[in-house]
Amino acid sequence: MEKVYDVLIVGAGPAGVTAGIYAKRANLDILILEKEFIVGGLLNFTSEIENYPGFPKIKGFELSQKFEEHLKALNVPIKNGVEVQKVKKENDIFIAETNQGIFKSKSLIYGAGWSFVKLGVEGEEKFRGRGVSYCAVCDAPFYKGKKVAVLGRGEIAVEEALYLTRFASKVYLLLLNKKLSLPPHLEKEFKEAKNLEVFLGVKPLKIDGKLFVEKIVFEYENEIKELSVDGVFIFAGLKPNVEPIKDLVETTKAGFVITDENMQTKTPLLFAVGDIRDKNLRQIVTACNDGAIAAQAAYKLLKYGKV
Ligand SMILES: Cc1cc2nc3c(=O)[nH]c(=O)nc-3n(C[C@H](O)[C@H](O)[C@H](O)COP(=O)(O)OP(=O)(O)OC[C@H]3O[C@@H](n4cnc5c(N)ncnc54)[C@H](O)[C@@H]3O)c2cc1C
Incomplete structure (x- = not known):
């Protein structure tokens, strides 16, 4: 029988990393699933960051490295190279189907962000990586x-x-x-x-x-x-990576996930955090905010049945 984690976190961008830090410090049994082999999500595509408190000027990949060091310092478990393809909920247990098998949990924090939109211009696919x-x-x-x-x-x-x-x-x-x-x-x-x-x-x-x-x-x-x-x-823009959870959540027309103030979606114990969420300001600091709130809410719901 597969192990059932307290919390599965999907995505190791700023939102997922912060959720990981808070959930681990709340002594929950957690695992972060990240499809890439690096931590930091969109930070790795950002040159200079000048609006993250404590760092008047820092390169995106440097902040990513600091996030990774923070996860290591707290022994937050993460599996890289794991792409979540579908999330289901059966008998109060979340089942995340991935390219590396199935993972189960009592709650799930989803912070998969956005992806770059392809334009579909002739030659775009053919020359990808070759110019x-x-x-x-x-x-x-x-x-x-x-x-x-x-x-x-x-x-x-x-x-x-x-x-x-x-x-x-x-x-x-x-x-x-x-x-x-x-x-x-x-x-x-x-x-x-x-x-x-x-x-x-x-x-x-x-x-x-x-x-x-x-x-x-x-x-x-x-x-x-x-x-x-x-x-x-x-x-050409970015599109929310909502596909794996789309049957369990309500979204805006553009595909952003609607949550309550605890980041909970319409499915109990399923949280959406960071850029994937319907909100006004998509930044590192607001992604971290969402991750912290969701992890704390998951902890309280699992332990006391209410936030
Ligand atoms: C060019 C650019 C410049 C920016 N500059 C700034 C700035 O100066 N200051 C600032 O505050 N913000 C800036 N931002 C915004 C900031 O980067 C985002 O708000 C922040 O990264 C959002 O964090 P997130 O964790 O929600 O998502 P992301 O950073 O997108 O992370 C999502 C993670 O989920 C993973 N993932 C996706 N799908 C799956 C899946 N199916 N299974 C497993 N893992 C998955 C991804 O690989 C990624 O690691 C910038 C963004 C861009 C694009």
């Missing part, structure tokens, strides 16, 4: 002195393009949106970037090349344009 990237922080150093295009929409695409200007000789920012309004700190950097050329309201047609990306073709102001580039970075 097409979804992570400037991870891949920018490969494009030192080269030409790249950033294809996407909104502030995220601009932020990533500006990051790439520090490495590439030329960055073409191809925005799907026709208008752009930026917060003051980005606006200044945006105006001052000398190696950045912006095209608003583009319709991407094709990413092309032989073995690696060589060019991008798009429609701009009713003309077909072609630019020679060595890489194409895509930032």
